Amino acid sequence: MNVVNANSVVMKKLLVFTVVMFVFGFALVPFYEKICEVTGLNNLLQADTLVENPQVDTARWVTIELDANVRGLPWQFKPLQRSVSVHPGEMVQVMYEISNNSNREINGQAIPSYSPQLLAKHLKKLECFCFSKQVLKPNEVRQMPVQFMIESNLPADINTVTISYTFFELGTNNAAAMRDSGNRS
């Protein structure tokens, strides 16, 4: 039965290929992360490098509104000022405060979001609590800085921008938490 043997050889090869493609689907995950890291497409967790002697445009004011949210974890999170006015090219530092209102230790990670979207290109951050996870002991309160600069080539029609941070809890099933909170509301 030559054909039967030949058939099972082809089937085995194709099954191996199927398994390889299944693994390939998962391999795309680190592959995309690497691409984003190399090309700087999704650079949320690293500090930017600054050009030397940035030009400060003292004739221009940009208002930065600071926004803070928590999603699904028992923390309070707020900026110490609601907004700041800065010159493009000027180094700024603002402070945020988080407090853990629960009696358990919680790991949180802040994810930034900018409005308008275009701001992401022109915002250079040197220091941010969002670069690493924050671990808060029960009832701990912490003040954290963000140090940044808005580049002077920000388009002239933009006078007010918003920088927003949202804290998510790490190490739990966020999807389930989000579903549950969605069902409750």
Place this chain on the structure above:
Amino acid sequence: MAAVDHDIAHAHDDHHPTGLMRWIGATNHKDIGTMYLWFSFIMFLTGGVMALTIRAELFQPGIQIVNPELFNQLTTMHGLVMVFGAIMPAFVGFANWQIPMMIGAPDMAFARMNNWSFWLLVPAALLLISSFFVPGGAPAGGWTIYPPLSVQMGMGMDMAIFALHIMGAASIMGSINIITTVLNMRAPGMTLMKMPLFVWTWLITAYLLVLAMPVLAGAITMLLTDRNFGTNFFNAAGGGDPVMFQHIFWFFGHPEVYIMILPAFGIVSEIIPTFARKPLFGYSSMVYATASIAILSCIVWAHHMFTAGMPAAGQLFFMYATMLIAVPTGVKVFNWTATMWRGSMTFETPMLFAIGFIFLFTIGGFSGVICAIVPIDIQVQDTYYVIAHFHYVLVSGALFALFGGTYYWLPKWTGHMYDETLGKWHFWLSMFFFNLAFFVQHFLGLAGMPRRVPDYALQFADFNMISSIGAFGFGLTQLLFLYVVLKCIRGGEKAPASPWEGAKTLEWTLPSPAPYHSFETPPVVK
């Protein structure tokens, strides 16, 4: 000795198991092909009822028939049912019936696995459809099941994910079967480059399936673990990336588009030479064009995501790679046209559907090239222009080829000629109502009407009403198709072995209806 001879003599006749067990335990490629075709037709009607409910809601502005939640479930399920339940299994049904007969093989390579590939589809379909009846309802985030919506939905989503897993496993098994059959079981003398084009297109399609389906399985497995087991592949909150799902999904999704159209190219490439009474023009260029389309289809996925955020260099690459597909596709269209050129053409129903296919598929192909252009795509993304585009390639492309192929091979399958007059009515009504339903959607899309929305602004009212009338006409016309097929099965003029004068492939050397066991002694191809 006499008893042994008796057994051998009986091994070759037409006896087969009877009753329900014939179908449940079926290992005969013709029985399994028949079950695939009926399954896909039932799913086609199911998805069609969803489509008509959608069009009924869109008949007038405002919310009249279904609430927005149900509307979203219907658009999502219409897509999933039509893609995974109707079009794909229908082509597998054709492959089961035709490939062994066209290459002179007695059956598929793995008959038992063939049975499994079909019967897995039934629980998968039930699981998918029954998601309508669980708390939270069926998936409603679009057939592309993008996170974050698909991560947040109720248990209907888990059911759909399992259904897709099962259907994917079934298609992979079916593809392995087809590849093995084509590679190992051809009649002596039938070299690869002598195979009928339908077999060629299915061979390439089967390779695309084993390449793409496991990637989909991976993507939805990640979705499942994100939903239930605390992983964060696509949760921005946990360091994951929802856009990455789109990349992985479309790495499957774009080859999937060609999985649904390449076998249609194959069917049309059989019908046109038969009714033009000329050999297919440019056979080898057709084979190479099919292979080029398949290869290109693997490197263009991100053209579905131009607005998801990507560097200009990426947009340019995917734009040009996509436009490149128009070249091998153009080769095919020109070859079909050249085959008809100065042929002795007659216009029986299969030929009408094949010509309708070329005409309308080309329109869909052109609107595809238009959508490939980044600045235009940014305008028409998620509008009815895209809906019109892919219905021109999937309905008047894949589905018309399926209709044409059904009429073409019905005499071989049933042993009777179908009713030619009713067949022609079916074609002309389908042609008219299809265009009525979908051509105006180009205008709606260009005017800015978004897809997946149950209500719309007043200026879209007229075109939507026209489109709904067309959709209902098209849907009802398909009942005529059901009637023609049933009538043909129950009786009609006796079909000769080769009812079509110009048909040259091996299946026409068998009597009609094709005997239960065919080519147990392989024919010799010169």
